Amino acid sequence: MSVIDAAPDNAVPDNAAPAGTAPDYAVLDYTVLDNPAWSALTGAHAHLAEGNDLARRYPADVSPFAAVRSWDDPGVWDAVIELVGYDAEFPGPPESVALPPGWVRGEPFQGVQLVETERLHGRPDDEAVLLGAADVPEMLDLVARAQPGPFLPRTYQLGRYVGIRRDGRLAAMAGERLQPAGWTEISAVATDERYRGQGLATRLVLDVVHHIHERGARAMMHAAASNTHAIGLYEKLGFAVRQRVAFGSVRTPARPASAPVSG
Known part of the structure; x- marks a missing residue:
């Protein structure tokens, strides 16, 4: 199972505004992660x-x-x-x-799990637009080219997805995937190659963080362990690696001759 999430595409801004609701980091429950x-x-x-x-x-x-x-x-x-x-x-x-x-x-796929720290400050972005069912073809096209990780026709139903448009195109996107109790995973961070270097993905990540904090939740994410560039940028934003994760799979046994065939 691939969980490679792309990194923000530009330097981290120094003037990110504090989130409206600051989590109490002394009492965070990490066990659900x-x-x-x-x-x-x-x-x-x-x-x-x-x-x-x-x-x-x-x-x-x-x-x-x-x-x-x-x-x-x-x-x-x-x-x-x-x-x-x-x-x-x-x-x-x-x-x-x-x-x-x-x-x-x-064969397991090696990844890392990152969680927010007190250094992570979200901020809403005036250019961020909500993405939904009508935007799925564009979202799927951008993900296919940027390859931030798995994104399917109804993935947008997992949470809030936002994008920034340029020249009538979806230039960048980011959103929410898993929502374990008290936490929300940031995922599908992707930027069209024609608009990289403008900080669009970073802005969207911070917008997603802001709205996660507004709900009283905390932000986390996953990345490929080999993607050290992305991990470094997320750490500059205020995330920290919590643990390494081996994303493996198993194949169930072949059907026994005595097993009924469903359907």
């Missing part, structure tokens, strides 16, 4: 979730993210098969978790 997709799928995005009490996922045209409550529950393996079927992929458990017979582990 150890399983952010599950927290989102059982909380803010429960209305989008498919699955059961042990395994859930987003619809295929919304997001590739899926999660389990705990890999320690002995029923989780059957719950995953019930959700995705046989010979299907699902986000995998840590390397320390042994797979049952017939399950195959994929």
